[in-house]
Amino acid sequence: MILKTIEIKNFRNHIHTQIEFSENLNLIVGGNAQGKTSILEAISYLCLTKSFNASSDSYVLNFNSKFFEVLGKFEFDNGHEAIVRVSFENGQGKKIFLNKEPVEKFSILISKFPIVILSPRSKETAQGSPEERRKFFDLTIAQVSSVYTDELIDYKKILKQRNKILNAIANDEIKFEQGIDLLEVWDETFVNYASRIILRRKKFISEFIGFFKNAYSKFNEVEEPEIEYVTQIDIKKSEDFETLKGNFREILLRSRNEEIKRGITLVGPHRDEFVFKINGRELRRFASQGQVKTFLVALTIAKFFYLKEKKIEKPIILLDDVFAELDIERTEKLLSIVGNIGQSFITATDSETIKKFEEKFKVKKFIVNSGVVKDA
Numbered sequence: 001m002i003l004k005t006i007e008i009k010n011f012r013n014h015i016h017t018q019i020e021f022s023e024n025l026n027l028i029v030g031g032n033a034q035g036k037t038s039i040l041e042a043i044s045y046l047c048l049t050k051s052f053n054a055s056s057d058s059y060v061l062n063f064n065s066k067f068f069e070v071l072g073k074f075e076f077d078n079g080h081e082a083i084v085r086v087s088f089e090n091g092q093g094k095k096i097f098l099n100k101e102p103v104e105k106f107s108i109l110i111s112k113f114p115i116v117i118l119s120p121r122s123k124e125t126a127q128g129s130p131e132e133r134r135k136f137f138d139l140t141i142a143q144v145s146s147v148y149t150d151e152l153i154d155y156k157k158i159l160k161q162r163n164k165i166l167n168a169i170a171n172d173e174i175k176f177e178q179g180i181d182l183l184e185v186w187d188e189t190f191v192n193y194a195s196r197i198i199l200r201r202k203k204f205i206s207e208f209i210g211f212f213k214n215a216y217s218k219f220n221e222v223e224e225p226e227i228e229y230v231t232q233i234d235i236k237k238s239e240d241f242e243t244l245k246g247n248f249r250e251i252l253l254r255s256r257n258e259e260i261k262r263g264i265t266l267v268g269p270h271r272d273e274f275v276f277k278i279n280g281r282e283l284r285r286f287a288s289q290g291q292v293k294t295f296l297v298a299l300t301i302a303k304f305f306y307l308k309e310k311k312i313e314k315p316i317i318l319l320d321d322v323f324a325e326l327d328i329e330r331t332e333k334l335l336s337i338v339g340n341i342g343q344s345f346i347t348a349t350d351s352e353t354i355k356k357f358e359e360k361f362k363v364k365k366f367i368v369n370s371g372v373v374k375d376a
């Protein structure tokens, strides 16, 4: 897939920006705070319905505007075209159109437009809390399966209900027996959703790990990297759905007294972990900065090839400020692996490093100045 053109209105400091991209490498250059990352954020809205940087749509809405709009024209690998329009207005919320038809379920869009992003925030995936890694992998699975996104949303709703009941029992707001009855109403559905998510994550990691190890070995052939999926049930003894469900139901029942005492759900995929390791040691605790960088680049490459195979569609790739974050060697290697196959967008502040990079790669260069973009 390639993004041929984009039109951005009232988005961060871009009042009206129109860009025609190259189908290979697009280099977006400018000084600090000129609006380079904002272009990548706008692209992210077209594929993921949101920014990879901002937690709220209102944050990217231009300070002096009432609405923003991003319009992108894509071409899929089979030659078909698609137009995505995302708009947001204060008080009205976000609206998305695919080929002029309103998109009711955003999960559909996420699973249709494969994208891989490496940004300064990606460090959180390696070094942040378990939630950061769950987010990274949940998004990767969501990009392949819209059903997974819908199930995750439903799971979170049921989890909230369950927590409300447990909390009410713990605080004596309802009678114990009444609370247990209520819990039992929710629990079978809870077990069902939890088991589906766990099974999906298990299957995903068994497929993804090959892509990941292969990518890592391109940078380091000596180290043994690992991504371990850790869930509360014995995953090896949970081959099929019914067995997994049975195992899950069992630990849920076993945890009931503790859950009631604490007033919260203690068992379920919201507590899962994906542990990153190098040579058997946890990355988060023991890795050097260089190892963390290699891990992140390998994750990016692995995700690119995983999505490409699953979607039978080349993802686009966004690299935000990678020269500052990664160093030139890793960036060049990353681009020599994925940049020759797909379309990439890379932001950078102008420097000697960039000049050398431009000599090596065929790039279309754009200069950004106070939210205004010009072809270089």
Ligand SMILES: Nc1ncnc2c1ncn2[C@@H]1O[C@H](COP(=O)(O)OP(=O)(O)OP(=O)(O)O)[C@@H](O)[C@H]1O
Pocket (backbone or CB within 6 Å): 011, 012, 013, 030, 031, 032, 033, 034, 035, 036, 037, 038, 039, 058, 059, 060, 061, 062, 063, 064, 321, 347, 349
């Ligand atoms: N909601 C908003 N409305 C208007 N301007 C905004 C809004 N949010 C951020 N800005 C400004 O828009 C610019 C966008 O910066 P952006 O993050 O795209 O910069 P950048 O060129 O990538 O810079 P750097 O190299 O420092 O990362 C900044 O000047 C920022 O202060």
